[in-house]
Amino acid sequence: MSMLEEVATPDISAANPEIKPSKKPVSRFRLVLSRLRSTPRFWVGIIGLGLISLWAIFGLVPNAWNYTDLDVLNMGASPSSLHWFGTSDIGEDIYAQTIVGLRKSLIIGLLVGPWRPSSPVSWAPSPVTSVAGGTRPSSGSSTSCWSCRACSSSSCSAAFSSRCPGLR
Template sequence: MLDEASVADVTAGTPEVIKSKKPVSRFRLISSRLRSTPRFWVGFIGLAVISLWAIFGLAPNAWNYTDLDVRNMGASPSGLHWFGTSDIGEDIYAQTIVGLRKSLIIGLIVGPLAAIIAGIIGAVAGYIGGWWDRAIVWVIDLLLVLPSLFIFILLSQVLKSKSWVALIFLLSGFGWMIMARVIRAQTKSLRERDFIKAARFMGVDTWTIIRRHVLPNVSSLLIIDATLGIGGAILSETTLSFFGFGIQAPDVSLGTLLSAGQGAAATRPWLFIFPAAILVFTVLSASLVGDALRDAVDPTSGVNRD
């Protein structure tokens, strides 16, 4: 028999998870890992700051993004126009706020929406198998080899007459294929697990098994994909808008601001630098959160950099 002192000596260097009498849930374990990851806090605080700025940033500004100050056309940053003005007197600060809002909305919708599509299609293909699986894999492979940029270019004329909401569905429609393949492979493995076999034996229908058992078990992958997809969607929208195939005037996004300011980057750098800096900061923050979340869910996915 070990006395209390001996037990204390044995458990002195034991991790908290082992010493705890109650099993630690996966959610608490991931939360604990995230709290101890500095880059998660850097990215999370960065996203929080940029989101609050996008929501409330126009409140202290005297100019709307459609206003024209004809007395200060092409003016440098000042107390009157914090980010300067464009060639026709548009307030760059107000336009940057509005463009950031549009880019954030697109990223926050496209990332999760593409992950949801990937989860459903990948789970159906992996669980049902047969000709469903072969047909879905064929569609995935076809979409992966199609040059999405050229498709966007071809559809740009149609998008010009539509709302920018159409761009959300277009980006989501080309952002789910790789994760769908991953979910399909995971589902094929889950299909042979005992709890799935037990559910089938009890007569649970296919769609209920996918909804209650398959998707919850791959949800961590989908959350990571959705988080990382936010930054990717913002970059995709910015790239398309930069080349004139995404957001169209009179709407404003970070891509349209970068496109309008690139020609004057050397002579009037405020037209380009401020939207570019905001874009880099936003995408970097989202990437840090997604990267930290991936390592928290699967510590073996990469070398710990903290």
């Protein structure tokens, strides 16, 4: 028998009528989704995103002020029952502005989030953030700046050693 010939598989559904062979293989998406649903972090995230989305949609309903309304009698007022987060210097309700900002942030995040991995524009910040993130001292590291981690401490130049507290 050659490798290309199919091997006959026994029909297990004939022996046990409760077992039905699957008609379609499980897709990667369904497999990942089933694994995600079994973790509590997934449900905490979904519930949190749902609550924040509901707050963004219905957050202005109990508020009497729109984000464009000006209250000239309460300019720069602190939080009160009339203005929950207070007002700006020109009398705009800060709570209403916060809800509108939340809406915009959610829309941008939900539109750009799935687009991010496939965009070359999103790859550009990676080297910048890796260098900028390296300027903070890492815990347990003997060197405390990115320039000292970029070169070993034995070959670090005098210019770097004068600025690096890890090599003093």
